[in-house]
Amino acid sequence: MNSNNSNNNSLFKGLVFMTLGKTSVPSYQLTDLIKSKSGDTSFTLTSKVNYVLTNSVDSIVASKLKQIQQLSIPILNDSFVIECCKTNSLINISSYQLNSVQQQQSTSLTSLSVSISEKKNECLTSSSSSSNLSYNNDYKIIPDVLHIQGINIYNEKDKQPSFTNEFNILTSHLLQNTSLVNRNNVNKFFYLELQFDKDQSITRPYRIYTQFGRTDKLDQSTKQHRYFETKEEAMRVYSSIYNVKTSEENGYQLVNVVESNIGSDRKLALSNTKNSVATHFDEDIENNTLRTYISKDVSNLVERIYSEASKSLSKSNYSVHITKQGLSTALGVLTLKQLESGAAILKSINELLFQNNGKIIPDSSDYKRLEDLCSNYYSIVPTKIGNKASDKSKAIITTYESHDEHEEMLQLMIDLSKVGSQNNQDFVSSSVSDMRYNALNATIHHLHADSSEYNMVLRSMIHLTPKQDSIQVVNIYRVQRDADEQSFKAYQDLESIGNEQFLFHATKSSNLLGVLSRGLQLPDVVVKRGFSKRTDRGFLGHGIYFSKTLEGSLNYTCPYSGSSTRSIFIASVALGKSSIQTKIDPHISQAPKGFNSCHGVPKSSTNADSPFTHDEYVIYNRSQQKLSYLVEFNYKY
Numbered sequence: 001m002n003s004n005n006s007n008n009n010s011l012f013k014g015l016v017f018m019t020l021g022k023t024s025v026p027s028y029q030l031t032d033l034i035k036s037k038s039g040d041t042s043f044t045l046t047s048k049v050n051y052v053l054t055n056s057v058d059s060i061v062a063s064k065l066k067q068i069q070q071l072s073i074p075i076l077n078d079s080f081v082i083e084c085c086k087t088n089s090l091i092n093i094s095s096y097q098l099n100s101v102q103q104q105q106s107t108s109l110t111s112l113s114v115s116i117s118e119k120k121n122e123c124l125t126s127s128s129s130s131s132n133l134s135y136n137n138d139y140k141i142i143p144d145v146l147h148i149q150g151i152n153i154y155n156e157k158d159k160q161p162s163f164t165n166e167f168n169i170l171t172s173h174l175l176q177n178t179s180l181v182n183r184n185n186v187n188k189f190f191y192l193e194l195q196f197d198k199d200q201s202i203t204r205p206y207r208i209y210t211q212f213g214r215t216d217k218l219d220q221s222t223k224q225h226r227y228f229e230t231k232e233e234a235m236r237v238y239s240s241i242y243n244v245k246t247s248e249e250n251g252y253q254l255v256n257v258v259e260s261n262i263g264s265d266r267k268l269a270l271s272n273t274k275n276s277v278a279t280h281f282d283e284d285i286e287n288n289t290l291r292t293y294i295s296k297d298v299s300n301l302v303e304r305i306y307s308e309a310s311k312s313l314s315k316s317n318y319s320v321h322i323t324k325q326g327l328s329t330a331l332g333v334l335t336l337k338q339l340e341s342g343a344a345i346l347k348s349i350n351e352l353l354f355q356n357n358g359k360i361i362p363d364s365s366d367y368k369r370l371e372d373l374c375s376n377y378y379s380i381v382p383t384k385i386g387n388k389a390s391d392k393s394k395a396i397i398t399t400y401e402s403h404d405e406h407e408e409m410l411q412l413m414i415d416l417s418k419v420g421s422q423n424n425q426d427f428v429s430s431s432v433s434d435m436r437y438n439a440l441n442a443t444i445h446h447l448h449a450d451s452s453e454y455n456m457v458l459r460s461m462i463h464l465t466p467k468q469d470s471i472q473v474v475n476i477y478r479v480q481r482d483a484d485e486q487s488f489k490a491y492q493d494l495e496s497i498g499n500e501q502f503l504f505h506a507t508k509s510s511n512l513l514g515v516l517s518r519g520l521q522l523p524d525v526v527v528k529r530g531f532s533k534r535t536d537r538g539f540l541g542h543g544i545y546f547s548k549t550l551e552g553s554l555n556y557t558c559p560y561s562g563s564s565t566r567s568i569f570i571a572s573v574a575l576g577k578s579s580i581q582t583k584i585d586p587h588i589s590q591a592p593k594g595f596n597s598c599h600g601v602p603k604s605s606t607n608a609d610s611p612f613t614h615d616e617y618v619i620y621n622r623s624q625q626k627l628s629y630l631v632e633f634n635y636k637y
Contacts (some may be wrong), residue, residue, distance in 0.1 A: 011084060012039025018049045023078045028295045030447065031080055033085050034621070047071055053078040057098050095490055139171040139194065142239035146247075151237055156223040161204055163197050163227070169267055170194040171238075172332060175245055175252035176215065176262050178385065181371045185325065185384040185392040187215050187378065189331055190245050190252055192264045194238050196231075206234035209264045210241065215330055216384035218262070224603045235450030253379040257332035286576035293532060297446035299433040301477060301630075305512045306436055309415070311561050312510030336417045339410060342381040346407050347398050349373050355598045357402050371396065381410065408511075415514040442516045443480040446628070453478070457570065459630055460502055471550065472634040474565055484626040485518050489571070491623035497576030497596045502628065503546035503617055505569045506553035510558050513565065515627075520544050520571070522622055539611065540581055540598045541588030543618035544625065546573055552614030570629040575599075575617060582610040588622045596625070 017034050018041065019027040030053060031041050042049050045067045052068055052075045054060055060068075060075075068075060080096040090539040168346040179186040192415055193209040213221030228234040259271060292300070352370055353360065360367050374396050378385065385395045397403050418439075437444070447454040454571040457476050491498075507515055523542055538545075547553040550568070557566040576596025591597055600616035603609065619625060 009036070009038055010088065011088065012081075013037075015050045016042050016048050016052055017043065017081070018042045019053045019078070020064055021054040021061075022056045023053065024055045026295070028298070030081055033081055035041045035443070038086065038412055041528075043074075043434065045071065045474045047543060051076050051080075053081065055079075061236055067366060098563065111208055119508075122566055138203075139235065140175075140237060142150045143243070145236055145240045146243055148240045151226055154227075156605070161223060161229060162229050163204075163207055164196075164202070165200050165201075165266060165443060167207070167266060169196045169270075170196050172260070172263065172267070173242060174254065174255045174257055174262060175242075176255045176331065176379045176382050177245075177250065177252040178193065178215075178382075180341045180392055180395060181368065181375060182380075184191070185385070185389070186521065187383075187387075188213060189215050189255075189382070191260070192238060192241060193264055193267065194234060194263070195266075204229050206231055206239070208269070211262055214387070215382050216386055217464065219498055221262075225363050252375075254332060255380070255382060256333055256335040256338045259328075260332035261328065268431050271571055275397060279539075289389065289430060294434060294437050294444075295446055297630065298437065298444050298477070301444065301475070301632075302433050303445075305440075305516065308509040308560060309513045312409070312508075312514060312583070317368035324620050328381045329382050330384055332416070336414065337382060339414045341418055342377055342504070343410055343414065344406075345373055345377040345380065346397075346410060347475055349402075351379070353400060353403060355390075355631075359397060359502075368601050370398070372375050373397075377406075380627070381419070394501055405421070411514060440513070440516045440626075441481065441483075443478075443482075444516075445478040447478060457631065460570070461633075462632065466630040470636045472636075473631060474634060475632040477630045477632075479516070479569070479627045479630050481516075484622075487623040488626040491621070492574060493575075495596075497574055499575045499577070499596075501548075501575060502570050503548060503573045504550060504553040505546050505571050506556035507569070508556075508558050515569065519627065522620070524613075539584045540588060540600055540616065540618045541586050541620075543588070543598070544618045546571065546617045546619075546625075548615045548617065550635075552616065564634050565632050567630055567632045570631060571625045571626055572628045573597075573619060574624045575619070576624075578617065582612075584611055588618075588620070 013032055015034075017039060019030055023030060042139075043063065045052075049071070050187045052060075052073050054075060055078055057065070057075060074093060076093055076096045078092065080091065084091055097140075121360070125633045172191070175190040175192075177186060177188055177190070184471055190212040195207045197205045197207070199205070206228040208226040208228075210226075211221050226237060228237065232596060244250060246254070258266075301515055349370065352366060352373065354556075355579035356366055360370055377397075378395065383395075385391050415562045416615060443595060447457070454476050458473055461473065462471060505520065522544060550601065557568055559566045574596070577594070579592045579595040580599045581598050588598065596619075598618045600612040600618070601610055602612045602614055
């Protein structure tokens with residue numbers, strides 16, 4: 001590896017670096033240098049990594065050293081990157097490569113981390129052998145088996161046949177039934193678990209554990225046992241219970257969970273042990289590596305973003321809270337597939353409201369259909385609905401406002417679920433903030449207040465603001481989403497529409513996580529709604545909205561919880577040729593022929609009787625924009 005490269009920006013193009021252990025400068029500074037020269041960094045050790053950077057091999061935990069050796073990745077002193085940037089050339093790595101003797105020495109110094117890692121793997125293996133194995137042919141539900149009579153049922157306080165506490169869990173199923181149809185207010189769960197006791201002295205080694213009750217009163221649920229001599233007999237009874245509960249008559253639906261809050265004491269204990277070992281493992285790695293990929297300012301921003309998302313969910317009717325394992329409802333951590341199924345039902349509810357102009361008459365056929373849809377929705381996304389008539393009334397999604405609230409909360413749950421899933425797949429020995437930052441799939445860089453870029457953004461914010469003294473900028477972050485950068489460039493190369501401008505886009509603080517992880521999105525559906533209580537937003541239909549001034553977006557921002565500070569995005573938007581609009585038209589789904597965007601012009605700027613109070617710009621192709629900055633600020637009204 002030795003060549004000269006006169007191109008400043010492509011020095012590290014095609015190379016992937018990973019920083020581990022102690023470094024001579026903060027890791028985020030190395031990351032900035034690498035990315036400024038078209039290189040890439042990784043949070044995980046894979047075959048795609050070309051070089052590992054560190055200042056001391058001894059500071060890399062043994063488990064990571066073993067992976068590095070298995071993948072044959074050279075370990076370089078981090079000064080390699082600094083010197084390459086200084087000389088603007090790729091220096092021969094031989095002078096910077098750290099030898100394997102140091103690696104062997106470091107192995108003995110970090111044996112504690114290895115033992116914890118092995119303990120974690122042992123625990124995960126143990127718990128997985130006792131987890132849900134319903135996909136195994138031996139424990140598949142047998143169809144058409146119903147109502148097997150003559151089976152003894154033991155309640156929790158009854159004297160039980162012999163059965164040890166060291167049993168295996170062969171399979172389990174969690175079911176939910178919510179029915180709000182007619183006068184019903186059913187909201188209950190049913191859980192099945194098949195257990196096997198390996199103790200050869202046990203005469204009936206197979207046991208079915210069931211637990212059931214109202215979803216809003218888990219502490220009052222009923223627990224029962226059934227005992228069997230053979231696996232075949234146990235599976236027939238297990239299948240009969242499942243088939244009866246999920247029949248059309250009873251209406252229970254399967255709930256797919258990553259981890260259940262319902263189950264036998266043994267299952268819950270195994271789950272807690274697994275999570276406890278994983279937590280201790282994370283803490284040990286954190287204490288040994290003593291490094292972070294991101295600056296303190298970015299780390300603080302990431303924590304604020306996740307905190308706002310979590311607090312928003314805790315205030316909702318979903319009874320959801322954030323755990324290290326994911327989003328936990330009353331019944332457990334729902335899978336992404338489960339949440340997406342709920343989103344599909346919400347879309348059907350929206351369409352039904354649209355067909356009825358937002359008002360569905362009680363006792364009509366459409367109202368009964370709405371009750372069915374809501375029942376299915378709450379069966380898929382379990383929620384604590386009380387047993388009073390008023391509780392049922394609140395649960396029926398009868399208005400656009402109610403639908404939008406559910407849609408917003410569910411999308412937030414989906415965003416957090418995707419982030420949590422990526423963290424689980426890309427486990428690395430880094431801080432929690434690092435992992436959360438990595439899962440956002442966005443590059444965020446905090447701008448120093450003395451930098452020219454910071455002052456350029458500051459001037460653009462204040463320049464068109466009438467009350468300049470009302471703005472106090474707290475932080476400015478450069479934001480880059482690679483997917484949006486690529487689609488924006490490809491669109492510009494293809495269409496060359498020009499007229500690129502920096503414009504403001506505002507959103508609630510609880511939505512920051514979704515915008516950073518998914519980018520700005522077009523609405524899923526176009527709906528016709530009453531505008532008596534609407535603002536400018538949405539007047540020009542099915543697009544992404546921007547404003548030229550801070551005031552134009554201010555009403556759509558909100559402060560962080562317990563703070564006066566709020567945030568707003570600045571995006572690079574290719575407006576091309578804008579169609580002037582002075583009337584409301586909520587049906588627009590694409591720019592008029594010959595135009596690339598729409599411009600809602602306020603009354604003060606035109607002789608027409610315009611409903612707009614600020615300049616509103618709307619695009620209908622998300623490839624016409626890319627996020628550029630996130631600004632945190634205080635505003636005095």
